[in-house]
Amino acid sequence: MAFVHIPAGSFAMGSDESPERLAEAFPLLERRRFELLADEAPVHTVQISQAFYLGQHEVTVGQFRRFIEASGYRPESEADGTGGYGYNPQYDPATTARGDAFEGRDPRYSWRNPGFAQTDDHPVLNVTWNDAQALASWLSRTEGHRYRLPTEAEWEYACRAGTTTRYPHGDAPAGLEREANVFDQAAAPYWPRWQQHAIAGNDGHAFTAPVGSLAPNAFGLHDMLGNAWEWVSDWHGENYYAHSPSSNPPGPADGSVRVRRGGSWHTWAFYARCSYRNWNSPETRYTLVGMRLLREIGQR
Ligand SMILES: [Ca+2]
Ligand SMILES: [Ca+2]
DSSP states (O other): EEEEEEEOOOEEEEEOOOOHHHHHTTTTGGGGGGGOOOGGGGGGEEEEOOEEEEESOBHHHHHOOOOOOOHHOOHHHHSOOOOEOOOTTTTOGGGGSSOSSSSEETTTTTBBBSSSSTTTTBBOSSSHHHHHHHHHHHHHHSSOOOOEOOOOOHHHHHHTTTOOSSBBBSSSSSSSSTTBOOSTTGGGOOOGGGGGGGOOOOOSSSSOTTOOOOOOTTOOOOOOOOBBBEEEEEETTTTTHHHSSSSSSOOOOSSSEEEESOOTOOOOOGSTTTEEEEEEEEOOOOOOEOOOOOOEOOOO
């Protein structure tokens, strides 16, 4: 697993763009979507006081397989017998109560199979927050360094890499295709009803891309935006930014859902902004959700 040295520093976390401004930038989206972003505000200065190493890439299928084989750990999608989610071109979201975009849960789907082809170099999907904890604990035990998920603040600091715009390259969705595998012209033909939400560019990948296929950010990190959503360590707190500590905020002390960041290969540009927060219960596994690990500096 390749890691990149991320220096200590400070940055402006979050976004307080008004619904009006966002509506101008994303004219195809309904207004209610812009009014559900209160958890991104206020923008606040955060100090990251310790340098750290962050995975240059999302954890891959091959890396996860080596963990499973060496440790004997059973991922939740297999251990509880309910499986994960997957892409099935015959599946119709209208047939389910929740209207999920993907078929599941179904034991046919797991980290081994999200319904489309993945090599060992693609990001692992259908892994839970608890699975990520298990991988980090096992690596910490076997390698003599402390591995963990990044905090939400560490993640956004690393994603922004010194930038203050919606995306590392700027505010416009145009150009995202060079740095992020998102819902683009390659993906649109598979999802005719959402075609108009695809970015105008083509990133070359209808589904996941092998990690590191797209351009890195200024820290040298690949796929922080797009490809697979990434679990972070924090519980989600709707009002957390208003009172979080300014130095190394660890997230709320408790909660019911864990944050994931960065969007995925299936995500519209609006939801692939650096500041966007989404969340799920820690045992959620999904076709779009993977992880990236942080390694602390020094011996444990
Ligand atoms: Ca794509
Ligand atoms: Ca990602």
